[in-house]
Amino acid sequence: MKTVFIAGANRGLGLELIKQYAQRGWNVIACCREINTDHALTLLVQNYPTVGIYSLDVLTQS
Numbered sequence: 001m002k003t004v005f006i007a008g009a010n011r012g013l014g015l016e017l018i019k020q021y022a023q024r025g026w027n028v029i030a031c032c033r034e035i036n037t038d039h040a041l042t043l044l045v046q047n048y049p050t051v052g053i054y055s056l057d058v059l060t061q062s
C-alpha cells in the first residue's frame with residue numbers, strides 16, 4: 001500500500017487531498033494543529049480506516 005503525508009489536513013486543499021488519496025486506497029498520514037472530535041477530518045476518518053490523524057504544528061520545534 002502506498003503512503004502519503006499531508007499537513008494542514010483539517011481544511012482546504014489538505015482535507016480534499018486526504019479524501020482523494022483515501023478513496024484510492026492509500027495509507028494517509030494526516031496532520032493538523034488541532035485534533036478535534038467534530039471537524040470534517042474526523043468524520044472522514046470514520047469512512048476511511050487507512051487514514052490516521054496526528055498532531056503537528058510545522059512551526060513548533062521540539
Ligand SMILES: NC(=O)c1ccc[n+]([C@@H]2O[C@H](COP(=O)([O-])OP(=O)(O)OC[C@H]3O[C@@H](n4cnc5c(N)ncnc54)[C@H](OP(=O)(O)O)[C@@H]3O)[C@@H](O)[C@H]2O)c1
Binds near residue numbers: 007009010013034056
Ligand atoms: N500555488 C498555487 O497556485 C496555490 C493555489 C492554492 C493554494 N496554495 C497554497 O496551498 C496552501 C493550502 O491552501 P488552502 O486553500 O488549503 O489553505 P487553507 O484553507 O487556509 O488551509 C491552510 C491549512 O494549513 C494549516 N496550517 C497553517 N499553519 C500551520 C502550521 N504552523 N502547522 C501546521 N499546519 C498549519 C491550517 O491549519 P489550521 O486550521 O490549524 O489553521 C490549514 O489546515 C496555502 O499555503 C496556499 O497559499 C497555492
